[in-house]
Amino acid sequence: GENVEQHPSTLSVQEGDSAVIKCTYSDSASNYFPWYKQELGKRPQLIIDIRSNVGEKKDQRIAVTLNKTAKHFSLHITETQPEDSAVYFCAATGGNQFYFGTGTSLTVIP
């Protein structure tokens, strides 16, 4: 089965700085890679996703890059704001099974 690793587990940045979270996956058949944001006590919310036929996708301050050869993908948040503080999960799926990473707790310091 798929194995998704996520780093770092915790990340603190100053407001306005950039944050980068990285994930690796093991199954070369995986072709869909979403990122979810989960605030304390709330449900995961999809913030951006990328498919295996695309190398990079951007949505305002958030971008995701995918390197299929190396089997890793990254979330980039620019100009971070305090409301970006949350736990971020990556996931990978090649069809039926969805595998989530272990999460990154991001703290944006005002």
Place this chain on the structure above:
Amino acid sequence: EAGVAQSPRYKIIEKRQSVAFWCNPISGHATLYWYQQILGQGPKLLIQFQNNGVVDDSQLPKDRFSAERLKGVDSTLKIQPAKLEDSAVYLCASSPDGNEQFFGPGTRLTVL
């Protein structure tokens, strides 16, 4: 559009008791997922339905967990009997296409 509904939101039981959770997905979403999220960890897929058929239940502890989606809409997840390690948030999600998932608010289960 209405989101994924789950009930109850919180449940406290003693070990060896039984418990059931209910999920109503977004209308028209054929795929439904149940996840277990232990504190500090990512969601772990327990079972995935496509309409009323099981697509994947490889990580479901079948000796104590069961789930059904009889009419291809609502779903229930049952634990019988519960163990201390079952304490977690149980998330239900639905998807229109098997990719983007929409999560419900979850049921927080505490087993004493």
